[in-house]
Amino acid sequence: MCNNGVVPTESPRARSTNETRDRILDVALDVLGDNPDAGMGDIASAAGVVRRTVYGHFPSRLDLVRTLTERAVTEMTAVLTEADTPDAEAGATWVEFVARLWPVAHRYRVLLALRRGEYGEAIHSLLGPLDELLADLVQRGQDSDVFAQHLPAGILSQLAYGVVFAIADSDLSNGPPGARAATITSLLMLGVPETRAIALMDDQP
Protein backbone atom coordinates (compact mmCIF):
# COMPACT_ATOMS: atom_id res chain seq x y z
CA MET A 1 0.00 0.00 0.00
CA CYS A 2 2.42 2.68 -1.19
CA ASN A 3 0.39 5.73 -2.09
CA ASN A 4 3.18 8.33 -1.99
CA GLY A 5 1.99 10.64 -4.76
CA VAL A 6 -0.48 13.42 -4.10
CA VAL A 7 -2.92 11.86 -6.52
CA PRO A 8 -4.67 8.81 -5.03
CA THR A 9 -3.28 6.56 -7.74
CA GLU A 10 -5.58 3.60 -7.80
CA SER A 11 -3.93 0.23 -8.09
CA PRO A 12 -4.06 -1.17 -11.64
CA ARG A 13 -6.18 -3.89 -10.12
CA ALA A 14 -8.93 -1.55 -8.99
CA ARG A 15 -8.55 0.46 -12.18
CA SER A 16 -9.44 -2.47 -14.37
CA THR A 17 -12.42 -3.14 -12.14
CA ASN A 18 -13.66 0.41 -12.44
CA GLU A 19 -13.20 0.22 -16.18
CA THR A 20 -15.64 -2.64 -16.53
CA ARG A 21 -18.01 -0.94 -14.14
CA ASP A 22 -17.91 2.24 -16.19
CA ARG A 23 -18.23 0.32 -19.41
CA ILE A 24 -21.34 -1.34 -18.06
CA LEU A 25 -22.82 2.03 -17.19
CA ASP A 26 -21.95 3.51 -20.56
CA VAL A 27 -23.32 0.64 -22.57
CA ALA A 28 -26.40 0.46 -20.35
CA LEU A 29 -27.23 4.01 -21.36
CA ASP A 30 -26.89 3.00 -24.96
CA VAL A 31 -28.92 -0.18 -24.78
CA LEU A 32 -31.64 1.24 -22.57
CA GLY A 33 -31.75 4.31 -24.78
CA ASP A 34 -32.79 2.10 -27.67
CA ASN A 35 -35.05 -0.14 -25.59
CA PRO A 36 -35.95 0.95 -22.07
CA ASP A 37 -37.28 -2.55 -21.39
CA ALA A 38 -33.97 -4.26 -22.11
CA GLY A 39 -32.97 -6.79 -19.49
CA MET A 40 -29.81 -7.12 -17.45
CA GLY A 41 -28.76 -9.87 -19.84
CA ASP A 42 -28.93 -7.58 -22.86
CA ILE A 43 -26.85 -4.97 -21.08
CA ALA A 44 -24.29 -7.55 -19.99
CA SER A 45 -23.93 -8.94 -23.51
CA ALA A 46 -23.52 -5.49 -25.01
CA ALA A 47 -20.84 -4.76 -22.43
CA GLY A 48 -19.00 -7.95 -23.36
CA VAL A 49 -19.58 -9.43 -19.96
CA VAL A 50 -21.72 -12.07 -18.29
CA ARG A 51 -24.98 -11.25 -16.58
CA ARG A 52 -23.63 -12.43 -13.28
CA THR A 53 -20.84 -9.86 -13.46
CA VAL A 54 -23.30 -7.02 -13.78
CA TYR A 55 -24.96 -8.15 -10.59
CA GLY A 56 -21.51 -8.10 -9.02
CA HIS A 57 -21.36 -4.34 -9.57
CA PHE A 58 -25.04 -3.51 -9.21
CA PRO A 59 -26.99 -5.72 -6.79
CA SER A 60 -30.27 -4.94 -8.50
CA ARG A 61 -31.64 -3.32 -11.59
CA LEU A 62 -32.80 -0.43 -9.47
CA ASP A 63 -29.22 0.20 -8.34
CA LEU A 64 -28.14 0.43 -11.96
CA VAL A 65 -30.87 2.88 -12.85
CA ARG A 66 -30.23 4.91 -9.75
CA THR A 67 -26.52 5.19 -10.51
CA LEU A 68 -27.34 6.21 -14.06
CA THR A 69 -29.73 8.86 -12.80
CA GLU A 70 -27.22 10.19 -10.29
CA ARG A 71 -24.71 10.58 -13.10
CA ALA A 72 -27.27 12.41 -15.19
CA VAL A 73 -28.13 14.79 -12.37
CA THR A 74 -24.45 15.49 -11.74
CA GLU A 75 -23.71 16.23 -15.38
CA MET A 76 -26.81 18.29 -15.93
CA THR A 77 -26.27 20.31 -12.81
CA ALA A 78 -22.71 21.02 -13.92
CA VAL A 79 -23.98 22.11 -17.31
CA LEU A 80 -26.51 24.42 -15.74
CA THR A 81 -24.04 26.09 -13.39
CA GLU A 82 -21.56 26.54 -16.24
CA ALA A 83 -24.16 28.28 -18.35
CA ASP A 84 -25.65 30.30 -15.54
CA THR A 85 -24.00 33.67 -15.19
CA PRO A 86 -26.52 35.36 -12.88
CA ASP A 87 -26.02 38.79 -14.37
CA ALA A 88 -26.64 37.66 -17.93
CA GLU A 89 -29.96 37.94 -19.66
CA ALA A 90 -32.15 34.89 -19.03
CA GLY A 91 -32.76 34.17 -22.71
CA ALA A 92 -29.05 34.06 -23.50
CA THR A 93 -28.45 31.85 -20.49
CA TRP A 94 -31.12 29.46 -21.66
CA VAL A 95 -29.60 29.22 -25.13
CA GLU A 96 -26.22 28.52 -23.61
CA PHE A 97 -27.77 25.96 -21.29
CA VAL A 98 -29.59 24.01 -23.98
CA ALA A 99 -26.52 24.03 -26.21
CA ARG A 100 -24.47 22.36 -23.49
CA LEU A 101 -27.35 20.21 -22.30
CA TRP A 102 -28.09 18.76 -25.69
CA PRO A 103 -25.50 15.96 -25.89
CA VAL A 104 -26.17 15.06 -22.27
CA ALA A 105 -29.90 14.89 -22.82
CA HIS A 106 -29.31 12.68 -25.81
CA ARG A 107 -27.15 10.28 -23.79
CA TYR A 108 -29.63 10.09 -20.96
CA ARG A 109 -32.73 10.09 -23.13
CA VAL A 110 -33.72 6.79 -21.53
CA LEU A 111 -34.70 8.64 -18.37
CA LEU A 112 -37.63 10.12 -20.26
CA ALA A 113 -39.13 6.66 -20.65
CA LEU A 114 -38.02 5.38 -17.24
CA ARG A 115 -39.53 8.38 -15.52
CA ARG A 116 -42.86 6.58 -15.58
CA GLY A 117 -43.09 3.03 -14.29
CA GLU A 118 -41.33 1.27 -11.46
CA TYR A 119 -38.38 3.60 -11.04
CA GLY A 120 -40.33 6.79 -11.58
CA GLU A 121 -40.36 7.71 -7.93
CA ALA A 122 -36.64 7.17 -7.41
CA ILE A 123 -35.76 9.12 -10.55
CA HIS A 124 -38.11 11.95 -9.76
CA SER A 125 -36.71 12.41 -6.27
CA LEU A 126 -33.13 12.53 -7.58
CA LEU A 127 -34.19 15.04 -10.20
CA GLY A 128 -35.81 17.27 -7.61
CA PRO A 129 -32.90 19.60 -6.83
CA LEU A 130 -32.19 20.13 -10.51
CA ASP A 131 -35.82 20.97 -11.12
CA GLU A 132 -35.58 23.71 -8.54
CA LEU A 133 -32.52 25.26 -10.15
CA LEU A 134 -34.29 25.23 -13.47
CA ALA A 135 -37.40 26.80 -12.00
CA ASP A 136 -35.25 29.54 -10.48
CA LEU A 137 -33.74 30.36 -13.84
CA VAL A 138 -37.14 30.55 -15.50
CA GLN A 139 -38.42 32.64 -12.61
CA ARG A 140 -35.60 35.12 -13.14
CA GLY A 141 -36.50 35.30 -16.79
CA GLN A 142 -40.11 36.01 -15.93
CA ASP A 143 -39.17 38.67 -13.38
CA SER A 144 -37.14 40.52 -15.98
CA ASP A 145 -39.94 40.20 -18.56
CA VAL A 146 -37.78 38.09 -20.84
CA PHE A 147 -39.98 35.03 -20.44
CA ALA A 148 -43.76 35.10 -20.57
CA GLN A 149 -45.84 34.59 -17.47
CA HIS A 150 -48.74 32.61 -18.88
CA LEU A 151 -47.68 29.72 -16.62
CA PRO A 152 -46.00 29.53 -13.21
CA ALA A 153 -42.23 29.12 -13.38
CA GLY A 154 -42.29 25.63 -11.88
CA ILE A 155 -44.53 24.27 -14.61
CA LEU A 156 -43.07 26.29 -17.44
CA SER A 157 -39.55 25.09 -16.68
CA GLN A 158 -40.72 21.48 -16.68
CA LEU A 159 -42.37 21.88 -20.06
CA ALA A 160 -39.43 23.74 -21.55
CA TYR A 161 -36.74 21.25 -20.69
CA GLY A 162 -39.15 18.37 -21.09
CA VAL A 163 -39.44 19.24 -24.74
CA VAL A 164 -35.66 19.29 -25.02
CA PHE A 165 -35.54 15.69 -23.80
CA ALA A 166 -38.47 14.78 -25.99
CA ILE A 167 -36.65 16.02 -29.08
CA ALA A 168 -33.40 14.40 -27.94
CA ASP A 169 -35.35 11.15 -27.68
CA SER A 170 -37.01 11.48 -31.09
CA ASP A 171 -35.78 10.67 -34.56
CA LEU A 172 -34.18 13.99 -35.22
CA SER A 173 -31.99 13.59 -32.17
CA ASN A 174 -28.78 13.54 -34.18
CA GLY A 175 -26.78 16.48 -35.38
CA PRO A 176 -27.21 20.22 -35.18
CA PRO A 177 -30.77 20.32 -36.57
CA GLY A 178 -32.03 18.54 -33.46
CA ALA A 179 -30.18 20.85 -31.11
CA ARG A 180 -31.42 23.86 -33.01
CA ALA A 181 -34.99 22.59 -33.03
CA ALA A 182 -34.83 21.98 -29.29
CA THR A 183 -33.44 25.40 -28.55
CA ILE A 184 -35.89 27.40 -30.60
CA THR A 185 -38.88 25.33 -29.56
CA SER A 186 -38.13 25.73 -25.89
CA LEU A 187 -37.50 29.44 -26.36
CA LEU A 188 -40.84 29.87 -28.06
CA MET A 189 -42.54 27.98 -25.26
CA LEU A 190 -40.90 30.32 -22.78
CA GLY A 191 -42.56 33.19 -24.58
CA VAL A 192 -39.53 34.55 -26.38
CA PRO A 193 -40.65 36.05 -29.72
CA GLU A 194 -39.43 34.19 -32.78
CA THR A 195 -37.22 36.98 -34.13
CA ARG A 196 -35.61 37.46 -30.74
CA ALA A 197 -35.13 33.71 -30.35
CA ILE A 198 -33.30 33.45 -33.65
CA ALA A 199 -31.15 36.41 -32.78
CA LEU A 200 -30.17 34.81 -29.49
CA MET A 201 -29.21 31.58 -31.17
CA ASP A 202 -27.08 33.29 -33.78
CA ASP A 203 -25.20 35.18 -31.09
CA GLN A 204 -23.61 32.04 -29.72
CA PRO A 205 -23.29 29.46 -32.47
Place this chain on the structure above:
Amino acid sequence: MCNNGVVPTESPRARSTNETRDRILDVALDVLGDNPDAGMGDIASAAGVVRRTVYGHFPSRLDLVRTLTERAVTEMTAVLTEADTPDAEAGATWVEFVARLWPVAHRYRVLLALRRGEYGEAIHSLLGPLDELLADLVQRGQDSDVFAQHLPAGILSQLAYGVVFAIADSDLSNGPPGARAATITSLLMLGVPETRAIALMDDQP
Protein backbone atom coordinates in the same frame (compact mmCIF):
# COMPACT_ATOMS: atom_id res chain seq x y z
CA MET B 1 -84.95 -12.99 -35.49
CA CYS B 2 -87.53 -10.23 -35.92
CA ASN B 3 -85.71 -7.09 -36.99
CA ASN B 4 -88.67 -5.09 -38.32
CA GLY B 5 -87.60 -1.58 -37.33
CA VAL B 6 -85.42 0.48 -39.58
CA VAL B 7 -82.78 0.68 -36.90
CA PRO B 8 -80.79 -2.54 -36.63
CA THR B 9 -82.06 -3.04 -33.07
CA GLU B 10 -79.58 -5.38 -31.51
CA SER B 11 -81.08 -8.11 -29.42
CA PRO B 12 -80.97 -7.34 -25.69
CA ARG B 13 -78.70 -10.33 -25.49
CA ALA B 14 -76.05 -8.88 -27.73
CA ARG B 15 -76.59 -5.49 -26.15
CA SER B 16 -75.65 -6.73 -22.72
CA THR B 17 -72.58 -8.36 -24.22
CA ASN B 18 -71.52 -5.17 -25.90
CA GLU B 19 -72.04 -3.35 -22.65
CA THR B 20 -69.46 -5.43 -20.84
CA ARG B 21 -67.17 -5.16 -23.79
CA ASP B 22 -67.47 -1.40 -23.79
CA ARG B 23 -67.10 -1.27 -20.02
CA ILE B 24 -63.87 -3.22 -20.30
CA LEU B 25 -62.56 -0.78 -22.87
CA ASP B 26 -63.58 2.24 -20.83
CA VAL B 27 -62.11 0.98 -17.60
CA ALA B 28 -59.00 -0.21 -19.39
CA LEU B 29 -58.36 3.38 -20.48
CA ASP B 30 -58.72 4.45 -16.90
CA VAL B 31 -56.52 1.78 -15.36
CA LEU B 32 -53.84 1.94 -18.02
CA GLY B 33 -53.92 5.71 -17.82
CA ASP B 34 -52.83 5.46 -14.20
CA ASN B 35 -50.42 2.60 -14.78
CA PRO B 36 -49.50 1.65 -18.34
CA ASP B 37 -47.97 -1.59 -17.03
CA ALA B 38 -51.22 -2.80 -15.46
CA GLY B 39 -52.03 -6.40 -16.32
CA MET B 40 -55.13 -7.97 -17.80
CA GLY B 41 -56.09 -9.01 -14.29
CA ASP B 42 -56.09 -5.46 -13.01
CA ILE B 43 -58.27 -4.33 -15.88
CA ALA B 44 -60.67 -7.21 -15.36
CA SER B 45 -61.03 -6.50 -11.65
CA ALA B 46 -61.63 -2.83 -12.25
CA ALA B 47 -64.31 -3.73 -14.78
CA GLY B 48 -66.01 -6.02 -12.26
CA VAL B 49 -65.27 -9.06 -14.31
CA VAL B 50 -62.95 -12.05 -14.31
CA ARG B 51 -59.71 -12.10 -16.22
CA ARG B 52 -60.97 -14.98 -18.33
CA THR B 53 -63.86 -12.87 -19.55
CA VAL B 54 -61.56 -10.18 -20.86
CA TYR B 55 -59.79 -12.78 -22.96
CA GLY B 56 -63.19 -13.75 -24.24
CA HIS B 57 -63.56 -10.33 -25.82
CA PHE B 58 -59.93 -9.62 -26.63
CA PRO B 59 -57.83 -12.68 -27.51
CA SER B 60 -54.63 -10.93 -26.52
CA ARG B 61 -53.41 -7.84 -24.82
CA LEU B 62 -52.37 -6.48 -28.19
CA ASP B 63 -55.96 -6.74 -29.42
CA LEU B 64 -57.10 -4.66 -26.48
CA VAL B 65 -54.51 -1.97 -27.08
CA ARG B 66 -55.22 -1.97 -30.79
CA THR B 67 -58.94 -1.52 -30.24
CA LEU B 68 -58.23 1.29 -27.82
CA THR B 69 -55.96 2.96 -30.35
CA GLU B 70 -58.50 2.60 -33.12
CA ARG B 71 -61.08 4.30 -30.94
CA ALA B 72 -58.65 7.10 -30.21
CA VAL B 73 -57.88 7.63 -33.87
CA THR B 74 -61.57 7.69 -34.73
CA GLU B 75 -62.44 10.22 -32.06
CA MET B 76 -59.46 12.43 -32.75
CA THR B 77 -60.06 12.40 -36.46
CA ALA B 78 -63.66 13.39 -35.85
CA VAL B 79 -62.52 16.21 -33.59
CA LEU B 80 -60.10 17.45 -36.20
CA THR B 81 -62.61 17.44 -39.04
CA GLU B 82 -65.16 19.21 -36.86
CA ALA B 83 -62.70 21.96 -36.04
CA ASP B 84 -61.29 22.21 -39.53
CA THR B 85 -63.11 24.77 -41.61
CA PRO B 86 -60.67 25.09 -44.51
CA ASP B 87 -61.38 28.75 -45.09
CA ALA B 88 -60.77 29.76 -41.49
CA GLU B 89 -57.48 31.12 -40.23
CA ALA B 90 -55.14 28.34 -39.15
CA GLY B 91 -54.55 29.74 -35.68
CA ALA B 92 -58.26 29.87 -34.88
CA THR B 93 -58.68 26.34 -36.22
CA TRP B 94 -55.88 25.12 -34.00
CA VAL B 95 -57.45 26.69 -30.93
CA GLU B 96 -60.75 25.09 -31.76
CA PHE B 97 -59.04 21.78 -32.37
CA VAL B 98 -57.15 21.69 -29.09
CA ALA B 99 -60.24 22.74 -27.17
CA ARG B 100 -62.16 19.76 -28.52
CA LEU B 101 -59.14 17.48 -28.42
CA TRP B 102 -58.38 18.12 -24.77
CA PRO B 103 -60.82 15.73 -23.08
CA VAL B 104 -60.04 13.06 -25.66
CA ALA B 105 -56.30 13.43 -25.15
CA HIS B 106 -56.84 13.14 -21.44
CA ARG B 107 -58.81 9.93 -21.81
CA TYR B 108 -56.28 8.38 -24.13
CA ARG B 109 -53.23 9.71 -22.34
CA VAL B 110 -52.03 6.14 -21.91
CA LEU B 111 -51.11 6.04 -25.60
CA LEU B 112 -48.31 8.45 -24.85
CA ALA B 113 -46.64 5.84 -22.65
CA LEU B 114 -47.61 2.86 -24.81
CA ARG B 115 -46.25 4.56 -27.90
CA ARG B 116 -42.83 3.25 -26.91
CA GLY B 117 -42.36 -0.41 -26.07
CA GLU B 118 -43.98 -3.51 -27.51
CA TYR B 119 -47.04 -1.95 -29.09
CA GLY B 120 -45.26 1.12 -30.39
CA GLU B 121 -45.23 -0.05 -33.96
CA ALA B 122 -48.92 -0.99 -34.05
CA ILE B 123 -49.93 2.29 -32.46
CA HIS B 124 -47.74 4.37 -34.69
CA SER B 125 -49.10 2.80 -37.85
CA LEU B 126 -52.69 3.42 -36.76
CA LEU B 127 -51.83 6.99 -35.94
CA GLY B 128 -50.27 7.57 -39.33
CA PRO B 129 -53.30 8.95 -41.21
CA LEU B 130 -54.11 11.34 -38.38
CA ASP B 131 -50.54 12.57 -38.37
CA GLU B 132 -50.89 13.48 -42.02
CA LEU B 133 -54.05 15.47 -41.46
CA LEU B 134 -52.34 17.33 -38.67
CA ALA B 135 -49.30 18.04 -40.80
CA ASP B 136 -51.58 19.38 -43.51
CA LEU B 137 -53.19 21.81 -41.10
CA VAL B 138 -49.84 23.07 -39.87
CA GLN B 139 -48.64 23.33 -43.45
CA ARG B 140 -51.61 25.52 -44.30
CA GLY B 141 -50.78 27.70 -41.34
CA GLN B 142 -47.21 28.05 -42.51
CA ASP B 143 -48.25 28.83 -46.07
CA SER B 144 -50.43 31.68 -44.84
CA ASP B 145 -47.66 32.97 -42.55
CA VAL B 146 -49.73 32.30 -39.45
CA PHE B 147 -47.36 29.63 -38.17
CA ALA B 148 -43.59 29.97 -38.14
CA GLN B 149 -41.41 28.00 -40.52
CA HIS B 150 -38.45 27.26 -38.32
CA LEU B 151 -39.29 23.57 -38.64
CA PRO B 152 -40.91 21.45 -41.38
CA ALA B 153 -44.66 20.99 -40.95
CA GLY B 154 -44.36 17.26 -40.33
CA ILE B 155 -42.09 17.72 -37.35
CA LEU B 156 -43.72 20.84 -36.01
CA SER B 157 -47.15 19.23 -35.96
CA GLN B 158 -45.78 16.26 -34.03
CA LEU B 159 -44.21 18.51 -31.43
CA ALA B 160 -47.28 20.70 -31.14
CA TYR B 161 -49.81 18.00 -30.46
CA GLY B 162 -47.26 15.93 -28.62
CA VAL B 163 -47.07 18.66 -26.03
CA VAL B 164 -50.86 18.62 -25.75
CA PHE B 165 -50.75 14.93 -24.84
CA ALA B 166 -47.81 15.52 -22.53
CA ILE B 167 -49.76 18.11 -20.58
CA ALA B 168 -52.88 15.96 -20.62
CA ASP B 169 -50.75 13.20 -19.12
CA SER B 170 -49.20 15.40 -16.46
CA ASP B 171 -50.41 16.50 -13.07
CA LEU B 172 -52.23 19.57 -14.25
CA SER B 173 -54.34 17.47 -16.58
CA ASN B 174 -57.58 18.33 -14.83
CA GLY B 175 -59.76 21.33 -15.37
CA PRO B 176 -59.55 24.41 -17.57
CA PRO B 177 -56.00 25.45 -16.50
CA GLY B 178 -54.59 22.34 -18.15
CA ALA B 179 -56.51 22.92 -21.35
CA ARG B 180 -55.49 26.56 -21.41
CA ALA B 181 -51.85 25.68 -20.77
CA ALA B 182 -51.91 23.13 -23.56
CA THR B 183 -53.48 25.53 -26.03
CA ILE B 184 -51.19 28.46 -25.41
CA THR B 185 -48.06 26.32 -25.22
CA SER B 186 -48.77 24.64 -28.52
CA LEU B 187 -49.62 27.98 -30.12
CA LEU B 188 -46.33 29.45 -28.98
CA MET B 189 -44.48 26.43 -30.34
CA LEU B 190 -46.20 26.98 -33.66
CA GLY B 191 -44.74 30.46 -33.71
CA VAL B 192 -47.87 32.42 -32.89
CA PRO B 193 -46.91 35.53 -30.90
CA GLU B 194 -48.06 35.54 -27.29
CA THR B 195 -50.45 38.47 -27.63
CA ARG B 196 -52.03 36.98 -30.72
CA ALA B 197 -52.29 33.58 -29.01
CA ILE B 198 -54.15 35.04 -26.05
CA ALA B 199 -56.46 36.96 -28.36
CA LEU B 200 -57.26 33.77 -30.26
CA MET B 201 -58.09 31.90 -27.08
CA ASP B 202 -60.35 34.62 -25.79
CA ASP B 203 -62.27 34.68 -29.05
CA GLN B 204 -63.65 31.19 -28.47
CA PRO B 205 -63.85 30.52 -24.76
Place this chain on the structure above:
DNA sequence: CCTTCGTTGCACACCGGTGTGCAATCTACT
Protein backbone atom coordinates in the same frame (compact mmCIF):
# COMPACT_ATOMS: atom_id res chain seq x y z
C1' DC C 1 4.54 -19.45 -4.13
C1' DC C 2 0.26 -18.49 -2.59
C1' DT C 3 -3.35 -15.28 -1.69
C1' DT C 4 -6.76 -12.11 -3.29
C1' DC C 5 -10.28 -10.75 -6.14
C1' DG C 6 -12.79 -10.03 -10.38
C1' DT C 7 -14.73 -12.82 -13.58
C1' DT C 8 -17.06 -16.85 -15.47
C1' DG C 9 -20.45 -20.57 -16.24
C1' DC C 10 -23.36 -23.02 -14.56
C1' DA C 11 -27.15 -24.07 -11.42
C1' DC C 12 -31.45 -22.89 -9.09
C1' DA C 13 -35.74 -20.74 -7.09
C1' DC C 14 -38.94 -17.22 -7.51
C1' DC C 15 -42.12 -14.18 -9.45
C1' DG C 16 -45.62 -12.13 -12.32
C1' DG C 17 -47.96 -11.85 -16.43
C1' DT C 18 -49.88 -14.29 -20.56
C1' DG C 19 -52.84 -17.26 -22.86
C1' DT C 20 -55.61 -21.72 -22.93
C1' DG C 21 -58.84 -25.53 -21.53
C1' DC C 22 -62.89 -27.07 -19.54
C1' DA C 23 -66.71 -27.96 -16.75
C1' DA C 24 -70.26 -25.46 -14.24
C1' DT C 25 -73.60 -21.82 -13.97
C1' DC C 26 -76.92 -18.49 -15.07
C1' DT C 27 -79.91 -15.97 -18.13
C1' DA C 28 -82.21 -14.70 -22.21
C1' DC C 29 -84.52 -16.40 -26.09
C1' DT C 30 -87.40 -20.17 -28.64
Place this chain on the structure above:
DNA sequence: AGTAGATTGCACACCGGTGTGCAACGAAGG
Protein backbone atom coordinates in the same frame (compact mmCIF):
# COMPACT_ATOMS: atom_id res chain seq x y z
C1' DA D 1 -88.68 -27.21 -21.16
C1' DG D 2 -84.83 -26.72 -23.75
C1' DT D 3 -81.03 -24.44 -25.90
C1' DA D 4 -77.51 -21.09 -27.04
C1' DG D 5 -74.31 -17.94 -25.40
C1' DA D 6 -71.96 -15.18 -21.96
C1' DT D 7 -69.77 -15.53 -17.69
C1' DT D 8 -67.35 -17.82 -14.03
C1' DG D 9 -63.79 -20.36 -11.41
C1' DC D 10 -60.73 -23.05 -11.42
C1' DA D 11 -56.84 -25.56 -13.62
C1' DC D 12 -52.55 -25.57 -16.27
C1' DA D 13 -48.32 -24.66 -19.21
C1' DC D 14 -45.33 -21.29 -20.79
C1' DC D 15 -42.31 -17.53 -20.83
C1' DG D 16 -38.97 -14.09 -19.58
C1' DG D 17 -36.74 -11.51 -16.33
C1' DT D 18 -34.77 -11.22 -11.55
C1' DG D 19 -31.67 -12.31 -8.07
C1' DT D 20 -28.67 -15.88 -5.63
C1' DG D 21 -25.28 -19.67 -4.78
C1' DC D 22 -21.17 -21.85 -5.73
C1' DA D 23 -17.23 -23.99 -7.72
C1' DA D 24 -13.72 -22.92 -10.89
C1' DC D 25 -10.51 -20.12 -13.54
C1' DG D 26 -6.91 -16.53 -14.12
C1' DA D 27 -4.24 -12.72 -13.46
C1' DA D 28 -2.37 -9.05 -10.32
C1' DG D 29 0.15 -8.51 -5.86
C1' DG D 30 2.11 -9.80 -1.44
